[in-house]
Amino acid sequence: MTDILKSKAILTLAEAAEYMGLKKSYLYRLTHEKRIRHYKPNNKMIYFRVEDIIAWLTSNPILTDEELAEQAQSYCLNSKQRGRHGI
Numbered sequence: 118m119t120d121i122l123k124s125k126a127i128l129t130l131a132e133a134a135e136y137m138g139l140k141k142s143y144l145y146r147l148t149h150e151k152r153i154r155h156y157k158p159n160n161k162m163i164y165f166r167v168e169d170i171i172a173w174l175t176s177n178p179i180l181t182d183e184e185l186a187e188q189a190q191s192y193c194l195n196s197k198q199r200g201r202h203g204i
Contacts, residue, residue, distance in 0.1 A: 126167055133165040137174065 125132070130148075134141045145163070147153040154169040180188070 128165045128167060128170070130163045130165070133170060136167070137170060 128136060130144060131141055134144045137144065144153070148155045148163055153173045154165075156164045156166070158164070
């Protein structure tokens with residue numbers, strides 16, 4: 118990735134694809150299916166904000182075993198505090 122690409126706040130479709138390591142055709146399909154936020158001024162070229170790209174890339178985290186164990190423990194503790202009937 119070029120230094121210029123790293124410093125830009127707005128990317129074209131080609132730049133965004135390079136930034137994300139995706140094929141342009143796949144990124145275009147994501148925009149067509151409205152699965153990633155994008156911008157089309159004058160209904161022409163497609164642009165992306167880097168912060169939207171980062172949000173999309175980090176939108177579905179896979180928890181570590183440790184994080185899952187912490188969540189399970191927290192759930193069990195909160196469940197006991199509410200009682201058996203969830204009240």
